[in-house]
Every structure is written in C-alpha cells, then in structure tokens.
Amino acid sequence: MKRILFFALAAAAAACGRETDFDATGTFEATEITVSAEASGRILRFDAEEGDRLEAGRPVGEIDTVQLWLQRRQLERQRASVRSGRPDVEKQLAALREQIAKQQTERRRVASLLEDGAATTKQLDDIDAQLKILQGQLEAQLSTLENSASAIDENASALDLQIAQIDDRLRKCRIASPVTGTVLAKYAEAGEVVAAGRPLMKVADLETLYLRAYFTSEQLAGLRLGDEVVVTADFGGDARFDYPGRITWIASESEFTPKTIQTRDSRANLVYAVKIAVRNDGRLKIGLYGEVRLAGE
Known part of the structure; x- marks a missing residue:
C-alpha cells in the first residue's frame, strides 16, 4: 500500500x-559516513569508485598485510614451543601411583597375616609409614606439575591474545563500508601509502x-x-x-x-x-x- x-x-x-x-x-x-584507514601501509587494492553502490562489510580494498602476517606466524611458532613443554601430569605420576597401589596391596596381605598371627604389628606399621611417605611425594609432585602446567597455559594464553590482536589488525587492513550505500567521494588510490585515520572515501545511503x-x-x-x-x-x-x-x-x-x-x-x-x-x-x-x-x- x-x-x-x-x-x-x-x-x-x-x-x-x-x-x-x-x-x-x-x-x-x-547520513554521510567517512570511511578512514584503520591501518598504516601501502594500499594494494581499492576497487571502489564514485557512484558505486557498496554492501555493508564487503571488502573493496586492502592495505599491505605482509609484516602482520609474518608476526602472526612467529607467534604461532612461539605458542607451539611453549605448549610442547607442558608436562603430562598423569604419565609423570603413573610410576608413583603404581608404587602406592603395590604398597596398599602389601598392607592388605600383611593385615591378613597379622590376624592369623603370621605377621607382626611392626611390619604393618612400616608399610603404613611407607604409604604415608609415598602419598606425600604424590601430593608434592602433583602440586609441582600442576603449577608448571598452569604457568605454561598462562604463557600460551598470552600468546593467544597477541595472535588475536594481530588478527584484529589484519581485519582492519581490509577496506569496507560499514553501511550499505553509494560512494560519494574517493580520497585515495591503490599504490598510495596511508596512515591510520586517513579518509579513504565518503559513503551515504x-x-x-x-x-x-x-x-x-x-x-x-x-x-x-x-x-x-x-x-x-x-x-x-x-x-x-x-x-x-x-x-x-x-x-x-x-x-x-x-x-x-x-x-x-x-x-x-x-x-x-x-x-x-x-x-x-x-x-x-x-x-x-x-x-x-x-x-x-
């Protein structure tokens, strides 16, 4: 209607x-919007022309990203190196847990012999003391390994954040209109070196x-x-x-x-x-x- x-x-x-x-x-x-460069560098491609109708978010140009891409690769390698040093807690505690399991089995055997009068109380006390030592070693080693793994995870997370920052800067190297509209004016061309904040084009719906x-x-x-x-x-x-x-x-x-x-x-x-x-x-x-x-x- x-x-x-x-x-x-x-x-x-x-x-x-x-x-x-x-x-x-x-x-x-x-409602006119001035689209400015969000990164510094040489414009590799800029396909928008005055009078063109652009879709919101669709890239029409790109600023050089080589250095940022290399930084990202370097951070990825550092992250892989850091994560390779993370201890496998279960594997490193497996031998100690096995010793504890054997001692517990031995304690049950000695306790049974003690009931039959074939073992002494001292034998049972010695096994209990050994079990207590092994439990203490397990707790100490577990704490050390968990702290080490946590520190490595924190370092890896810090590298993840740096990679996310690089990804954000890479996205900002793309030239796109934030709204669907028509190009009213164009202020830069491919091949020019621009600084962040320089106006590239004016768009209006x-x-x-x-x-x-x-x-x-x-x-x-x-x-x-x-x-x-x-x-x-x-x-x-x-x-x-x-x-x-x-x-x-x-x-x-x-x-x-x-x-x-x-x-x-x-x-x-x-x-x-x-x-x-x-x-x-x-x-x-x-x-x-x-x-x-x-x-x-």
Whole structure:
C-alpha cells in the first residue's frame, strides 16, 4: 500500500509552472559516513569508485598485510614451543601411583597375616609409614606439575591474545563500508601509502534522504514524530514532484532562521529544525531544494 501511495504521489506531481503553498522549506541531505584507514601501509587494492553502490562489510580494498602476517606466524611458532613443554601430569605420576597401589596391596596381605598371627604389628606399621611417605611425594609432585602446567597455559594464553590482536589488525587492513550505500567521494588510490585515520572515501545511503526543514514555534505545536507530510522536490523550472514523507526528528532547541531558508511566517526569527524521511526513487539528490506541506493543509 505504501509503495502504491509513493508512486501515485510521484506520478501526480509535475506541477507545471504553478505556485504551491507550503509550510516550510529546506534541502535534502543524507547520513554521510567517512570511511578512514584503520591501518598504516601501502594500499594494494581499492576497487571502489564514485557512484558505486557498496554492501555493508564487503571488502573493496586492502592495505599491505605482509609484516602482520609474518608476526602472526612467529607467534604461532612461539605458542607451539611453549605448549610442547607442558608436562603430562598423569604419565609423570603413573610410576608413583603404581608404587602406592603395590604398597596398599602389601598392607592388605600383611593385615591378613597379622590376624592369623603370621605377621607382626611392626611390619604393618612400616608399610603404613611407607604409604604415608609415598602419598606425600604424590601430593608434592602433583602440586609441582600442576603449577608448571598452569604457568605454561598462562604463557600460551598470552600468546593467544597477541595472535588475536594481530588478527584484529589484519581485519582492519581490509577496506569496507560499514553501511550499505553509494560512494560519494574517493580520497585515495591503490599504490598510495596511508596512515591510520586517513579518509579513504565518503559513503551515504541514498535510498532514504532527509529533508531538513525549519518550522516556527507556532507550527511546532502541531508536529509529532511519525507524522506523515507531503514533500515537494523542486528541480527547477516546472519540474516539481511530490513525495510522501515522515517526520523522524524534531530539534529540542530553537535557532535563528538560516538565510537560505524560507518559512511561511517570514517575520519569525527563531525556528526549529525538523528532519523528514523521504524514500528516494532515484531522482532526489543531496542539496536539492524541497518544500513541506502539512497534513490537512
């Protein structure tokens, strides 16, 4: 239904030389984003051109990554070397556990003989003492091995973090637009050496433009976010087209009337800026003049 209304208003539009009453005027603008380099180095590839439509997140260029890639390989080797020194706790304790198991078996045998009067209490006490020594050795060795393994794991984790940092820097070597939009300007070319923060291109979503118009405080009382209005784009001469618009933002503070803006009450000194979203059919351009008619007028 909205699409039908849009094209109906657009088709009904070409007002041939007639003056149209309006409540406010302004110019069309878009949300422009300057895409800057996030890494320093030579641009190896930059395929975007002015007028191209880019998809959000899709790489269109790349900054040299050789040094970062070599750093990552070096960190991977260091991590492998560190992890190779991690002790196998179970294997290193296996012999001691076996000794304890044998002593426990011997204790059960001596205890049985003691019940039959074929062994002495001293023999049982000696085995208990030996078991206590072996248990102490097991606990001490287990603690040492666990501390060693924990320290190695921490060192490996630190290298993992460094590798993650390199991966993040590698991702930032890709040139991509954070939003889906059209390239308005291009500031660099392949082969140039850039520093982090240098602007590479300017992108804007031209599917929806915003008319920034100005209303008096008297008019403001009847405006609400989401209100539907009629926006007339003036292409000069008799080329005028109507579009449905929706109020998306109303300034919270007044300002003096811009010299280039007309309002219905030319005597008003203070006005409020209002942004009106308009679906672009391909004709609307940034900076184009537009007029606003409020509903019911």
